[in-house]
Amino acid sequence: MLTIKPTGRLEDLDRDQLLQTVRRLLAEADALSSRIAAVSEIGIAINRTLDLTAIQRVIAQQAKWLLDFDHCSVCLQKDDVWQINTLFGAQEATPPQLLETENLGPALTRGQPQIVREGSPSPFMAQYASQIILPLVADNIILGTINFGLAKALGYTQDDMRIVYMLALQLSSALRNTRNFEELERTRDALQNRAAELEARNQELDAYSHTIAHDLKSPLNNIMLRSEILASRFSDKLPPQALDFVKGIRDSGVKMNEMIDQLLWLAKLRNVKDTVKPTEIRPTVDNAVMRFMAVLEEKGIKVEISPDMPCVLAHSQWVEEVFANLISNAIKYMGDTCAAPSITIRAVAKGDYVRCEVQDTGIGIAPEDQARLFEMFTRLHTLNVEGLGLGLSIIHRIVTKLNGQVGVESSLGVGSTFWFTLPAAPIPIIEKIGQDEHVG
Amino acid sequence: MKNLTAIVVDDDVSLGDIFAYALETIGFEVEVIKDSRLAWEKILSRKPDLVTLDLEMPHVTGADLLRQIRADDSLKQVKVMMMTGNGRVAEEMGVEALADIILIKPVTYTQIKDFASRLMQSPKTSVQSS
Numbered sequence: 001m002l003t004i005k006p007t008g009r010l011e012d013l014d015r016d017q018l019l020q021t022v023r024r025l026l027a028e029a030d031a032l033s034s035r036i037a038a039v040s041e042i043g044i045a046i047n048r049t050l051d052l053t054a055i056q057r058v059i060a061q062q063a064k065w066l067l068d069f070d071h072c073s074v075c076l077q078k079d080d081v082w083q084i085n086t087l088f089g090a091q092e093a094t095p096p097q098l099l100e101t102e103n104l105g106p107a108l109t110r111g112q113p114q115i116v117r118e119g120s121p122s123p124f125m126a127q128y129a130s131q132i133i134l135p136l137v138a139d140n141i142i143l144g145t146i147n148f149g150l151a152k153a154l155g156y157t158q159d160d161m162r163i164v165y166m167l168a169l170q171l172s173s174a175l176r177n178t179r180n181f182e183e184l185e186r187t188r189d190a191l192q193n194r195a196a197e198l199e200a201r202n203q204e205l206d207a208y209s210h211t212i213a214h215d216l217k218s219p220l221n222n223i224m225l226r227s228e229i230l231a232s233r234f235s236d237k238l239p240p241q242a243l244d245f246v247k248g249i250r251d252s253g254v255k256m257n258e259m260i261d262q263l264l265w266l267a268k269l270r271n272v273k274d275t276v277k278p279t280e281i282r283p284t285v286d287n288a289v290m291r292f293m294a295v296l297e298e299k300g301i302k303v304e305i306s307p308d309m310p311c312v313l314a315h316s317q318w319v320e321e322v323f324a325n326l327i328s329n330a331i332k333y334m335g336d337t338c339a340a341p342s343i344t345i346r347a348v349a350k351g352d353y354v355r356c357e358v359q360d361t362g363i364g365i366a367p368e369d370q371a372r373l374f375e376m377f378t379r380l381h382t383l384n385v386e387g388l389g390l391g392l393s394i395i396h397r398i399v400t401k402l403n404g405q406v407g408v409e410s411s412l413g414v415g416s417t418f419w420f421t422l423p424a425a426p427i428p429i430i431e432k433i434g435q436d437e438h439v440g
Numbered sequence: 441m442k443n444l445t446a447i448v449v450d451d452d453v454s455l456g457d458i459f460a461y462a463l464e465t466i467g468f469e470v471e472v473i474k475d476s477r478l479a480w481e482k483i484l485s486r487k488p489d490l491v492t493l494d495l496e497m498p499h500v501t502g503a504d505l506l507r508q509i510r511a512d513d514s515l516k517q518v519k520v521m522m523m524t525g526n527g528r529v530a531e532e533m534g535v536e537a538l539a540d541i542i543l544i545k546p547v548t549y550t551q552i553k554d555f556a557s558r559l560m561q562s563p564k565t566s567v568q569s570s
Binding site: 213214215217218219220221222224225226228229232233253257264268 | 450452454455458459461462465494496525526528529545546547548549550
């Protein structure tokens with residue numbers, strides 16, 4: 001604050017006196033401007049970093065441009081305990097019962113600025129007769145104090161208090177940023193740890209289900225092989241009812257094998273991180289249909305495949321598996337009331353995605369069951385819908401992994417249309433996607 | 441087929457027995473080995489026409505045995521039928537190119553008969569089943 005103390009009216013001053021007054025005023029203006037500039041620079045510097053140590057270092061180095069002091073310290077919480085960090089001057093110990101001291105206490109507990117003019121009222125900063133202790137407050141929380149001390153009495157002016165107040169504001173905002181950032185980091189770390197834990201647990205579960213599924217194959221193979229040999233080599237020695245039982249054993253084995261394969265697929269899908277590539281849909285549909293040729297013929301189900309199927313961004317084996325699961329479901333739920341049972345398979349480009357459909361003339365699905373269809377292991381809840389759970393879980397997992405969506409439209413007694421979308425491939429490909437050679 | 445010999449290596453002895461039975465029905469004389477650590481000596485001394493290996497076994501895997509067989513000149517005539525519960529594992533263990541055939545469990549009686557017969561007929565067969 002500029003203080004003009006003219007000895008009389010300006011008009012009465014002689015030239016020298018006038019010059020002296022102007023010089024003094026200029027010097028004071030210059031000093032104040034330097035101090036404001038210093039506060040602003042400190043503000044910029046401490047708000048640029050989120051490192052508390054760096055912030056304190058800046059204050060220790062720059063505060064000397066602001067005001068005169070023999071001691072500068074901050075009182076901050078570390079691990080829920082108030083601690084004094086001396087930034088300049090003789091090391092000041094953290095006083096016992098710090099909240100009850102007469103200078104620091106009211107600042108920390110009630111946020112009251114403490115200005116001491118003639119002699120310290122407390123063992124804290126006992127050697128400094130002049131003190132400015134200002135609370136650092138952000139979001140109505142007292143984060144600490146900043147403390148300046150001068151050995152001589154009556155050392156601080158109103159201007160000094162204002163400057164320290166400005167500094168306290170800057171420091172409070174920097175501290176708030178630091179706290180918020182630390183809080184964010186803690187939350188982020190906690191989330192990352194949780195995500196990693198969950199991922200690890202999922203992988204464990206998948207590895208576990210993979211092992212179980214895999215280990216089940218040997219005893220299952222034993223059961224199926226023995227029943228097959230019974231039926232083929234001992235058919236003349238077994239009564240018809242016994243042969244029926246043997247056939248039942250084999251049929252159950254086939255079903256169980258399908259489920260094991262589906263479990264293996266589910267376990268495998270989580271781990272695959274391959275990149276997708278342009279994939280022709282038609283060969284995947286043909287391969288999927290081929291898997292069911294015998295049963296389709298046996299049941300007299302006609303399969304219609306729409307021509308000119310577009311390309312998608314996917315893995316051919318995955319798309320084939322989706323179609324195979326949908327065709328398998330369509331066959332399972334065809335029922336026997338339809339005179340001309342049929343399955344229609346389409347794939348139509350719609351903007352930047354392709355919609356694939358498998359439509360059947362089967363028994364259809366009640367509206368209340370449709371919503372629950374794609375839940376993992378839905379079968380547990382709807383035991384009357386036999387065999388749906390795993391297959392649809394696989395479809396859902398594959399399509400979701402390929403950034404597509406899946407759904408069903410169905411009317412009881414009319415049939416169902418299961419659909420899924422996949423991202424369209426930008427450029428059509430000509431050569432056939434390599435398929436494994438299947439023999440046997 | 442006459443005087444054909446086979447060694448079945450499978451840690452599931454009951455499954456090994458029924459594989460053996462299936463091979464016996466088409467004329468093989470079969471020995472079943474449960475502990476894969478004992479298999480190599482047997483294969484080397486008996487030089488069978490056919491070896492069936494379970495891919496995943498404790499101690500010595502089917503893949504280990506297959507590599508040993510393929511690395512030994514005295515076993516050039518031995519055909520190897522690899523059995524696995526999971527085709528992907530066969531791929532990962534790098535046995536696809538070495539085995540004469542890979543059969544994915546559950547292996548059927550028909551498959552065993554057909555593929556064993558085909559392997560015995562052709563000097564160099566490369567077929568794969570899934």
